Amino acid sequence: MTAFVLKWLKKFWKWGRFGLLAFLVYFIFCLPNELFTAEYSTVVEDQNGQVLMAHIAGDGQWRFPPSDSIPVKFKTALIEFEDRRFEKHLGVSLLAIGRAMVQNIRSKRVVSGGSTLSMQVIRMSRNRKGRRLIDKLREMVMALRLETRYSKEEILGLHAAHAPFGGNVVGLEAASWRYFGHSAHRLSWAESATLAVLPNAPSLMHLGKNRQALKNKRNRLLGRLLQHGRLTQLEYETAISEPLPEKPKPLPQLTPHYLAYQSMQGKSGTRIKSTLSYGLQQGVQNVVGRNYEINRHKRINNLSVVVLNVKTSEVLAYVGNTPCGEQDKNHVDIVQAPRSTGSILKPFLYAKAMDFGAITPNMLLPDYPTRINGYSPQNYEDSYDGMVPASEALARSLNIPAVRLLSEYGVTRFKQNLEDLGLTTLFRPAEQYGLSLILGGAEATLWDLAHAYANLSRSAQPSQSEGSVSPSVAFEILEAMSAVNRPSIEMYWNRFDNKQRIAWKTGTSYGARDAWAIGVTQDYVVAVWAGNATGEGVTGMTGSSTAAPVMFEVFQLLPRSTWYTRPNRDMKYVSVCRSSGQRKGIHCDDVEKRWLPNSCLSSHSCVFHQSITVSKTSGERVFATCETPANIERQPWFVLPTAAENYYKIKHPDYSVLPDFKTGCQQSEEGLEILYPLRNSVIKVPKLLNSDKGHVIFEAVHRQEDAELFWYIDERFITTTKDIHQVNVQPKTGTHVLTITDGIGHKVKRQFRVI
Numbered sequence: 001m002t003a004f005v006l007k008w009l010k011k012f013w014k015w016g017r018f019g020l021l022a023f024l025v026y027f028i029f030c031l032p033n034e035l036f037t038a039e040y041s042t043v044v045e046d047q048n049g050q051v052l053m054a055h056i057a058g059d060g061q062w063r064f065p066p067s068d069s070i071p072v073k074f075k076t077a078l079i080e081f082e083d084r085r086f087e088k089h090l091g092v093s094l095l096a097i098g099r100a101m102v103q104n105i106r107s108k109r110v111v112s113g114g115s116t117l118s119m120q121v122i123r124m125s126r127n128r129k130g131r132r133l134i135d136k137l138r139e140m141v142m143a144l145r146l147e148t149r150y151s152k153e154e155i156l157g158l159h160a161a162h163a164p165f166g167g168n169v170v171g172l173e174a175a176s177w178r179y180f181g182h183s184a185h186r187l188s189w190a191e192s193a194t195l196a197v198l199p200n201a202p203s204l205m206h207l208g209k210n211r212q213a214l215k216n217k218r219n220r221l222l223g224r225l226l227q228h229g230r231l232t233q234l235e236y237e238t239a240i241s242e243p244l245p246e247k248p249k250p251l252p253q254l255t256p257h258y259l260a261y262q263s264m265q266g267k268s269g270t271r272i273k274s275t276l277s278y279g280l281q282q283g284v285q286n287v288v289g290r291n292y293e294i295n296r297h298k299r300i301n302n303l304s305v306v307v308l309n310v311k312t313s314e315v316l317a318y319v320g321n322t323p324c325g326e327q328d329k330n331h332v333d334i335v336q337a338p339r340s341t342g343s344i345l346k347p348f349l350y351a352k353a354m355d356f357g358a359i360t361p362n363m364l365l366p367d368y369p370t371r372i373n374g375y376s377p378q379n380y381e382d383s384y385d386g387m388v389p390a391s392e393a394l395a396r397s398l399n400i401p402a403v404r405l406l407s408e409y410g411v412t413r414f415k416q417n418l419e420d421l422g423l424t425t426l427f428r429p430a431e432q433y434g435l436s437l438i439l440g441g442a443e444a445t446l447w448d449l450a451h452a453y454a455n456l457s458r459s460a461q462p463s464q465s466e467g468s469v470s471p472s473v474a475f476e477i478l479e480a481m482s483a484v485n486r487p488s489i490e491m492y493w494n495r496f497d498n499k500q501r502i503a504w505k506t507g508t509s510y511g512a513r514d515a516w517a518i519g520v521t522q523d524y525v526v527a528v529w530a531g532n533a534t535g536e537g538v539t540g541m542t543g544s545s546t547a548a549p550v551m552f553e554v555f556q557l558l559p560r561s562t563w564y565t566r567p568n569r570d571m572k573y574v575s576v577c578r579s580s581g582q583r584k585g586i587h588c589d590d591v592e593k594r595w596l597p598n599s600c601l602s603s604h605s606c607v608f609h610q611s612i613t614v615s616k617t618s619g620e621r622v623f624a625t626c627e628t629p630a631n632i633e634r635q636p637w638f639v640l641p642t643a644a645e646n647y648y649k650i651k652h653p654d655y656s657v658l659p660d661f662k663t664g665c666q667q668s669e670e671g672l673e674i675l676y677p678l679r680n681s682v683i684k685v686p687k688l689l690n691s692d693k694g695h696v697i698f699e700a701v702h703r704q705e706d707a708e709l710f711w712y713i714d715e716r717f718i719t720t721t722k723d724i725h726q727v728n729v730q731p732k733t734g735t736h737v738l739t740i741t742d743g744i745g746h747k748v749k750r751q752f753r754v755i
Contacts, residue, residue: 028145030138030141030142030145031142031145031146031149035121035125035146035158036124036125036158036161036162038057038059038061038063038162038170039057039058039059039061039063039269040057040063040064040065040269040270041054041055041056041057041061041062041063041064041065041174041269042054042055042259042262042263042267042268042269042270042272043055043064043065043173043270043271043272044255044258044259044262044272044274044276045271045272045273045274046274046276046277046278046281047273047274047275047276047277048278049183049185049273050183050278051177051183051251051252052252052254052255052258052274052276052278052281053251053252053253053254053255053256053258053259054174054177054251054252055259055263056168057269058269060168061168061169061170062168062169062170062171062174062178062251063161063162063170063171063174064161064171064173064174064271065161065269065270065271066157066158066160066161067157067160067161067172067173067184067271068157069153069157069185070153070156070157070160070172071172071184071185071187071192073187073188073189073192074160074172074184074187074192074195074196075156076192076225076230077189077192077193077195077196077221077225078117078156078159078160078196079117080196080221080224080225080228080230081193081196081197081221081224082117082120082196083116083117085116086116086117086118086152086156087152089116090144090147091116091118091119091140091143091144091145091146091147092116092118092119092140092143092144093116115139116143117155117156117159118143118146118147118155119139119140119143120159120163121143121146121155121158121159121162122139122142122143122146123139124159124162124163124164125158125162126139160172160173160184161173163199164199165178165179165195165198165199166198167248169248172184172195175195175198176191176195177249177251177252178248178249178251179191179194179195179245179248179249180245180249181249188239188242189222189225189231189235189236189238189239190218190222190238190239190240190242191242193218193219193221193222193225193239194214194218194244196221197214197217197218197221198214211244214244215244218244219240222236222239222240223236254278254281254282254285255274255276255281255318256320257304257318257319257320257321257333257335258274258276258315258318258320259272260320260333261318261320261333261335261336262274274315275309275312275314275315275316276315276316276317276318277316277317280307280316280317280557280558281316281317281318281319283317283554283557284305284307284317284319284554284557285319287305287550287553287554287557288303288304288305288319288322288323288550289322289323291303291322291530291549291550291553292322292323292324295530295546296322296324298538298540298541299532299536299538300515300530300531300532300538300541300546301322301324301328301532301533302321302322302324302328302329302332302334302530302531302532302533303319303321303322303334303528303529303530303550304319304320304321304333304334304335304446304528304529305317305318305319305526305527305528305550305554306318306319306335306446306447306450306525306526306527307524307525307526307527307554307558308450308451308454308524308525308527309454309523309524310454310457310458310520310521310522310523310524310525311458311523313451313454316524317554318335319335320332320333320334320335320336321333321334321533328532328533328534329533329534332533334446334529334533335445335446335447335529336445336446336447337445337446337533338425338443338444338445339443339444339445339446339509339513339514339529339531340440340441340442340443340509340510340513340514341440341442341443341444341449341507341509341514341516342439342440342507342508342509342510342514342515342516342543343397343399343402343438343439343440343505343506343507343508343543344444344449344505344506344507344516344518344543345418345437345438345442345444345507346394346397346402346438346505346507347394347453347456347477347481347505348414348417348418348421348452348456348468349402349405349406349409349414349438350390350394350402350405350477350480351456351459351468351469351473351474351477352409352413352414352417352469353405353408353409354390354469354473354476354477354597354599354600355469355470355473355597355599356409356599357599357600357601357602357603358405358408358409358603359390359405359600359603360390360576360581360582360583360596360600360603361389361390361391361476361479361480361581361596361597361600362389362390362391362576362581363389363390363580363581363582363603364387364388364389364390364579364580364581364582364608364640365387365388365389365390365393365401365404365405366386366387366400366401366404366641366643366644367379367384367385367386367387367388367393367398367400367401367644367647368384368386368400368641368643368644368647368717368720369384369400369643369717369719369720370400370403370404370719370720371719371720371721372403372404372407372435372722375403375434375435375436376719377399377400377403377435377439378399378400379398379399379400380397380399380508384400384647385398385647385648385651386640386643386644386645386646386647386648386649386650386651387640387641387644387648388401389581390480390581391476391479391480391483392480392483394477394480394481395480395481395483397505397506397507399439402438402439403435403438403439406435406437406438407435411430411431411433411434411435411437412430412431414437414438415430415433415437417468418442418452420468421448421451421452421455421468422448422451422452422455423442423444423448423449423452424445424448425442425443425444425445425448426442426444439510440507440509440510440514446527446528446529449516449518449527450518450525450527453518453520453525453527454520454525455467455468456468456469456474456477456478456520457474457478457503457520457521457522457525459471459473459474460474460475460477460478460522460564460567461522461564462567462569462570470570470597470598470599471567471570472566472567472570472571472595472596472597472598472599473597473599475564475566475567476597477503478503478520478564479503481503481504481505481520482501482502482503482504482563500521500555500560500561501521501563502519502520502521502552502555503519503520503521504517504518504519504520504548504551505517505518505519506542506543506544506547506548507543508541508542508543511537512537512538512539512540512541512542513531513532513535513536513537513538514529514530514531515529515530515531515541515542515543515545515546515547516528516529516543516547517543517544517547517548517550517551518551519551519552519555521555521561521563522561522562522563522564523558523559523561524555524558524561526551526554526555526558527551528547528548528550528551528554529547530543530546530547530550531546566595568595570597570598571595571596571597571598572595572596572598572601573593573594573595574593574594574596574601575591575592575593576591576592576593576594576596577590577591577605577606577608577609578590578591578592579608579609579638580606580607580608580609580638582603582604582605582606582607582608583596583600583601583603583604583605583606584605584606585605585606585607585609586605587606587609587610587611587636587637588606588609588636589609589636608638608639608640609636609637609638609639610636610637610639611634611635611636611637612634612635612637612658612659613627613632613633613634613635614632614633614635614659615627615631615632615662616631616632616633617631618662619659620659620660620661620662620665621658621659621660621661621662621665622661622662622665623665625665626662626664626665627662627665637656637658638655638656639658639745640655641708641710641741641743642710642741642742642743642745642747643710643717643720643741645657646717658745672700672701672702672707672709672740672742672746672747672748673700673701673702673748674698674699674700674738674740674748674750676697676698676699677698677738677750677752679750679751680751680752680753681752681753682752682753682754682755683696683731683752683753683754683755684754684755685730685731685754693730694730695728695729695730696728696729696730696731697726697727697728697729698711698726698727698729698738699725699726699727700721700725700740700748701725702725702742704742705723706722706723707722707742707743708720708721708722708742708743709721709722709725709740709741709742710740710741710742710743711727711738711739711740712738712739712740712741713729713731713736713737713738713739714736714737715737715739731752731754732754733754733755734753734754735751735752735753735754736751736752736753736754737749737750737751738750738751738752
């Protein structure tokens with residue numbers, strides 16, 4: 001008998017070892033690497049964790065990604081209802097299983113499974129529906145293994161994220177928003193108890209049916225919480241008096257285009273912890289909605305706004321489009337859509353040219369009809385100042401000074417500057433953009449432009465990271481942009497509440513297809529685009545009248561910012577010619593002291609003040625060869641290009657043109673010569689095949705290769721030329737006088753007759 005027992009024990013030990021080893025192997029590997037493979041909703045949260053937007057998961061379920069923490073009230077209610085010994089057991093509760101067996105025997109049917117929360121997590125991960133014993137045993141083993149891999153808090157998180165709450169609502173966070181309209185961390189005791197009992201039988205009782213049974217179940221749980229000291233009497237009475245919600249609530253939909261943008265960045269199905277501000281996003285959304293109602297009657301259907309934090313470049317508000325219909329392309333995210341830039345790039349050209357030393361803040365720039373290699377830009381109002389300070393040209397967004405400045409600075413260099421600033425849509429070679437680059441010949445996104453303007457604002461703050469230009473240059477550019485003396489086309493600016501100083505720029509693309517307004521302070525950038533996503537232009541739409549009002553409304557939602565401090569360390573206090581804005585030259589007679597950026601110290605001194613010789617008696621210009629030395633005196637004279645004088649005098653009546661030469665004094669033409677027409681030419685203007693009047697080509701040469709020539713017929717200004725001095729003209733029948741001058745006043749004339 002003893003031998004038989006020993007033999008039996010040996011066999012048991014032999015096979016028991018294999019069984020134990022097999023169990024250990026199964027125990028170790030029974031859990032998959034990824035417990036849940038379900039698809040999740042895409043959720044956008046603001047900087048404080050408030051849900052801004054959620055998109056349903058790919059399988060049609062509202063299932064939020066697991067949260068980092070579980071609300072204390074829900075955790076307390078769930079443990080009390082489902083697994084009171086959760087904190088003490090190792091995944092399986094023998095007491096719960098024993099109690100379930102007794103209940104099932106008494107009821108002669110399965111009424112309780114004795115499952116712990118850990119076992120429920122395993123069951124949900126396996127998506128088991130039936131109640132087979134083998135499944136229960138397997139889940140008990142897996143629950144034990146679960147406890148070795150995850151903490152108790154993590155197990156609760158998995159349960160809360162994947163428990164069914166009725167219909168297509170899965171997980172605590174989704175249920176909290178769908179049933180109560182707020183975050184799970186704001187759940188009351190009554191709401192927490194409701195959601196704690198709901199996953200127990202979501203198909204039998206929910207908000208749509210068996211509501212009284214659900215309420216009774218909730219109240220019994222609240223009573224147990226009171227009994228065990230989890231609730232005070234007042235909290236209990238308050239909780240049981242709360243009604244159940246009537247029907248599921250819609251989830252917040254504040255950032256549809258931002259969610260789509262983030263999804264394109266590979267964040268679909270995740271919890272996106274954004275830098276957006278819930279209150280500001282809602283406020284900007286309201287501003288866009290109000291202006292949409294105003295603009296749509298003008299056939300302006302789309303509008304977008306971005307607000308950035310200057311110091312961090314973090315986006316605080318992102319509205320990609322208006323609440324328009326599908327016919328107006330409400331799905332288009334204008335923030336990321338390339339659109340024609342209009343004049344919105346001008347501040348960067350002025351900044352780069354000043355940083356390069358090509359201009360000073362108030363240096364006079366040409367503003368008269370110009371033709372460069374066949375390109376003839378026009379000012380918006382078709383008016384000209386002759387010469388205008390750079391700061392004023394920028395504030396008034398004059399086209400001709402900007403085009404001429406770009407011609408001198410270089411299109412290729414400026415395109416590279418824009419790319420370095422982060423503009424990602426300049427795909428064509430520089431020569432294809434040409435000088436139109438500064439007037440809307442290129443496309444940019446509101447996103448890129450907002451970040452570029454944030455860079456400009458940071459550049460003006462030496463304490464910030466290094467910007468794209470020197471602090472002093474950025475300061476001067478922002479000073480110019482903050483000027484309130486706007487042109488008449490921007491007459492709407494004075495309707496805006498100017499409680500704080502804002503540097504702002506508007507732009508309107510060709511054909512009034514795009515209206516821009518971007519404003520900056522030390523702390524914020526507000527960038528606005530208005531127009532039609534279809535590309536349809538709207539007569540009369542401008543950046544000032546359409547986009548700027550929105551920009552100023554949004555600024556009123558933001559805290560006030562102080563103005564920039566002048567960075568004197570990056571500047572020098574020097575003498576500047578008051579009339580020209582350039583550094584003092586040897587002939588300047590009216591000088592003022594002002595701060596100039598260090599980069600401007602390499603710019604040339606004043607070229608507009610010249611020393612001329614005049615007759616003491618007549619005041620006429622003379623040379624030593626035609627006047628006695630005793631009757632000659634030298635005078636400093638402010639001399640503008642001939643083409644600028646007529647326009648300049650209109651706004652500056654005190655401007656004095658150069659005196660005429662005294663009769664008998666030979667004027668030096670300094671290599672300026674007319675090649676055609678010849679002296680006293682008789683010209684016949686040809687007719688084209690369609691009988692239209694053709695052109696004749698007049699031509700001149702100048703000894704200086706880079707000289708600019710100004711052309712007049714019968715004292716009426718025609719155009720300017722540079723490099724190649726040829727002009728196509730259609731003169732009328734009769735006798736005319738052609739006059740050509742260069743930039744320093746040398747002049748030649750030629751009479752001709754047209755038959």
